[in-house]
Amino acid sequence: MIRQIVLPGTFLAEAGSKKAGKGTFIENNAIYSARLGILEERGDYINVIPLSGAYEPSIGDTVIGIVEEAMRNAWLIDINAPYPALLGVEESPWKINYGETAKYLKAGEMVIAVIARIDEARNIELTMKSKPCRKIEDGFIIEIQPTKVPRVIGKNASMLSVIKKYTGCWIFVGQNGRIWLKCPDERLGLAIEAIRKIESEAHTVGLTQRIEKMLRDRNG
Numbered sequence: 001m002i003r004q005i006v007l008p009g010t011f012l013a014e015a016g017s018k019k020a021g022k023g024t025f026i027e028n029n030a031i032y033s034a035r036l037g038i039l040e041e042r043g044d045y046i047n048v049i050p051l052s053g054a055y056e057p058s059i060g061d062t063v064i065g066i067v068e069e070a071m072r073n074a075w076l077i078d079i080n081a082p083y084p085a086l087l088g089v090e091e092s093p094w095k096i097n098y099g100e101t102a103k104y105l106k107a108g109e110m111v112i113a114v115i116a117r118i119d120e121a122r123n124i125e126l127t128m129k130s131k132p133c134r135k136i137e138d139g140f141i142i143e144i145q146p147t148k149v150p151r152v153i154g155k156n157a158s159m160l161s162v163i164k165k166y167t168g169c170w171i172f173v174g175q176n177g178r179i180w181l182k183c184p185d186e187r188l189g190l191a192i193e194a195i196r197k198i199e200s201e202a203h204t205v206g207l208t209q210r211i212e213k214m215l216r217d218r219n220g
């Protein structure tokens with residue numbers, strides 16, 4: 001079965017019966033789709049999840065970023081968005097003297113950070129002062145389409161739990177489509193295969209069960 005795919009302008013619900021969520025708009029007391037995507041109802045909200053597209057940053061998102069440049073008092077971070085983000089030294093977990101940023105993070109190194117602010121000009125500021133934030137110093141990073149992140153996680157983290165159960169991997173999913181895995185060497189390939197299958201079949205139903213069967217069968 002294929003989940004319901006809607007076109008821009010498709011009528012979704014009366015505004016009184018549901019609340020307009022992501023990817024929708026209200027006109028004449030009715031909710032319509034604002035994009036091509038998959039219809040999703042979550043509680044009182046009706047959303048349209050895009051089939052593909054670039055990562056759209058939101059305040060509070062936890063992301064995996066790649067350092068592009070260490071400046072005198074900040075770092076320029078690639079967060080897989082159309083524009084880079086800035087991590088100021090005051091938002092880092094370290095006490096840093098002016099001009100010594102490269103001692104802590106160099107170009108090419110990776111971090112987990114949270115989007116703290118986005119201004120009207122789309123300038124993005126990050127913080128590393130939240131609990132999950134850290135410098136990434138081991139493991140393996142892969143990228144998926146950011147729009148497929150909810151399917152990799154699953155409802156109440158159900159999909160992620162299945163992958164962890166059968167691979168023994170520790171997995172962190174950034175909301176910008178980057179995934180950090182720490183796995184037994186012989187299980188890394190299987191975990192990546194499962195994630196790629198989820199990415200390619202995200203629009204189908206019964207996916208969690210199929211992924212679990214695949215992983216169970218591969219475990220003998």
